[in-house]
Amino acid sequence: MTRPERTEVLPGCEPWRVEGGPHGALVLHGFTGCPQSVRPLAEGFAAAGFAVEMPLLPGHGTTVDDLILTGWPDWAAAAEQAYERLAARVERVVVAGLSAGGTLTAWLAVHHPEVAGIVCVNPLVGVDENLLSAVQGMLDEGTDRIDAIGGDIADPEGHEVGYDATPLGPLLSLAEGAAAVRDELGRITCPALVLTSAEDHVVPPSNSDVLAAGLGGPVERVRLERSYHVATLDHDRDLIVERAVEFARRVTGA
Numbered sequence: 001m002t003r004p005e006r007t008e009v010l011p012g013c014e015p016w017r018v019e020g021g022p023h024g025a026l027v028l029h030g031f032t033g034c035p036q037s038v039r040p041l042a043e044g045f046a047a048a049g050f051a052v053e054m055p056l057l058p059g060h061g062t063t064v065d066d067l068i069l070t071g072w073p074d075w076a077a078a079a080e081q082a083y084e085r086l087a088a089r090v091e092r093v094v095v096a097g098l099s100a101g102g103t104l105t106a107w108l109a110v111h112h113p114e115v116a117g118i119v120c121v122n123p124l125v126g127v128d129e130n131l132l133s134a135v136q137g138m139l140d141e142g143t144d145r146i147d148a149i150g151g152d153i154a155d156p157e158g159h160e161v162g163y164d165a166t167p168l169g170p171l172l173s174l175a176e177g178a179a180a181v182r183d184e185l186g187r188i189t190c191p192a193l194v195l196t197s198a199e200d201h202v203v204p205p206s207n208s209d210v211l212a213a214g215l216g217g218p219v220e221r222v223r224l225e226r227s228y229h230v231a232t233l234d235h236d237r238d239l240i241v242e243r244a245v246e247f248a249r250r251v252t253g254a
Contacts, residue, residue, distance in 0.1 A: 012036045012161045013061030020051035023116070023252040024090035026083055026108075027054040030099030030230075031124075031174055032150050034061040036161040038098050038232050041121075044241035050248065051090050055082040059170070064145060064163045071173030079104045083112065092116040094248040098232050099203055100124050103178050106211065109188040110181065117191040117251035119244045122200055122229055125182045125207045125214075127175040135168050144168055152201045152229035160230050185214030193247045195222040195231065195240055202229040220247065 013034035025045035029038050035054045042054040058074040059067035087093050094117045097105035102123025109115045138146070150162030192215050196208035212219045222243055227234030248254065 007062035007066050009056065009061045010034070010161065013056060015056040016042060016052065016054040018042075018046040018050075018052040019089075020046060020049055021090050023092045023094070023248070023254050024051035024053065024086045025248055026079075026086050026093060026095045027052060028079055028082075028095070028097035028101030028104050029054075029057065029060070030097070030101045031171070032060070032067065032148065032163045032166055033099070033230075034161055037230055038096075038101065040237050041096060041098075041232050041241055041244060044245050045094075045096075045248065048245045048249065049254065050094075051086060053082045053086040055079070061161075064165045064167055067163065067170055068144060068167040071170050072177030073173075075100075075104060076107055076177065079108055080111075083108055087112075092252040094119065094252060096121070096244060098122060099229065100174055100178075102211075103174070103181055106185065106188060107177070107181050109190055109192075110184045113187075113189065115190050117193070117247060118188070119193045119195070119247060120208070120211060121195045121231055121240060122197055122203050122205075123194070123207055123211050124174070124178050124203045125185075125211050126178055127171075132172065132175055135172055139168050139172070149202050150230070153234045154199075154226060154228045155234045158230070158233045160233055182210065182214065185211065186216045188215050189217040191217055191247070191251050192219045193222065193243060194219060195224055195243065197224045197227045197229060197231050197234075197236075200229045
């Protein structure tokens with residue numbers, strides 16, 4: 001795909017990194033979102049002494065027109081580059097992601113069996129075929145975007161910085177990437193922590209069930225009773241940080 005020209009990053013959407021060590025945590029945001037949505041998790045890892053990489057994925061944090069020119073290969077490449085930067089300066093790496101960031105987390109674990117563990121919050125591993133057909137139909141008719149899917153938060157004080165529209169072409173690309181990851185889940189043998197909101201208006205909670213059932217290694221499940229999709233900014237954000245940090249310490253031997 002043609003990469004968009006660099007556009008000024010919106011306030012709050014900047015990538016973030018912390019040196020720390022000797023172990024590291026890579027933290028990945030979701031589709032149409034930005035690092036702000038997973039900042040509490042990244043800060044939790046940093047406070048626990050982990051080195052942190054929290055990249056801004058291509059096409060995100062600027063304009064929808066930038067995102068519309070990107071797709072799964074771009075986001076996977078960026079996740080790979082961030083992983084390599086982090087792995088080069090620490091002993092062991094834990095990868096964590098929200099939504100499509102969880103999809104990328106699983107993708108990295110497939111391609112890097114040395115990953116110490118993965119943390120997936122409301123991960124996406126499949127999109128309903130009827131929805132995909134509807135999206136393709138809209139694209140064929142000349143519609144390239146629909147209303148935003150971000151901001152699904154139960155806490156009235158919570159706010160996600162994201163786009164006001166969802167580009168359809170990249171959504172189809174994400175669905176293709178998720179399907180490919182789902183087919184390879186059995187190759188992931190590292191420990192996994194899967195945290196799932198009881199009520200999610202963006203990614204059906206059944207996605208977490210598919211992920212957990214397909215993984216080839218040990219899986220821990222946490223049910224988030226008080227949060228919607230963007231749980232890292234919702235009522236259960238402290239619980240997510242607590243469980244993720246405890247998990248990361250355990251699997252890295254920190």
